[in-house]
Amino acid sequence: MKIDDIRRSYTKDKLDADNLAADPIVQFEQWLKDAIAAELPDPTAMCVATVDASGQPSQRLVLLKDVNSSGFTFYTNLGSRKASELAVNPKVSLHFPWHPLERQVIVYGTAERVPSSQVVKYFLSRPKESQLAAWASEQSRPISTRHALMQKFAEIKHKFAHGEVPLPSFWGGFLVKPSKIEFWQGGEHRLHDRFMYQRQADGSWQIERLCP
Known part of the structure; x- marks a missing residue:
C-alpha cells in the first residue's frame, strides 16, 4: 500500500465570514451540535496537547465535559502526565477532529484548576464503575500486567461496595481559557x-481568514 496515494476531495460545506458567529464559543457550540446530530463517534473527544519542562510535547484524547463563555473543561487524575505538565507550563492546545464533517477546531489557551465543588459535582455524576476506576488507576504510572490493574479494581470495588464512592484527593479538572480559536472547513482542491x-485586550474577538 502506498500511503502517499491516499487522498480525497473535501466538498461537504463552505465557511464564510458572513456565516460566522461574532463569538467563537457560540460558533463552537453550533459545530458541536452538528457533530452530535451527525451521530459522530465520540463527538466530544478532543486531543489535548501539553509540553513538559524540556519542551517535549505530548498528546492524548480526552472528553470535553463542559463548554461555556469561560472556556473548555475536562477532568483527569492530577498525577497524570498531562496534569504534571500543566503544573509546569499551563499553555495548552485542544484539537477537535470532526473528520466526517470535514471540520476541525483548534483551541489555544491556558489551563487552570477548576474549583473543588465543581469537581465533586461532576465526579458524583459519573457511573460508579468510572468512579472506582479513578481510584484504581495511578494514571500514567507503570504497571506490571493488566491482571494487576483488574485486581486493584476488584479491591477498590469491594472497599466501596456500600454507599457513595468519595472523590479521590488526586482527581480534579482543568478549565482551558482560550486566547485563540481556529475553525477549519475542508474545501475543494485543498x-x-x-x-x-483572537481575543483582544478588552475581551472582544478579532476574526481573520487564514490561507489554507
Missing part, C-alpha cells in the same frame, strides 16, 4: 476555509 478568532 483550498480550505480557515478562520482564526
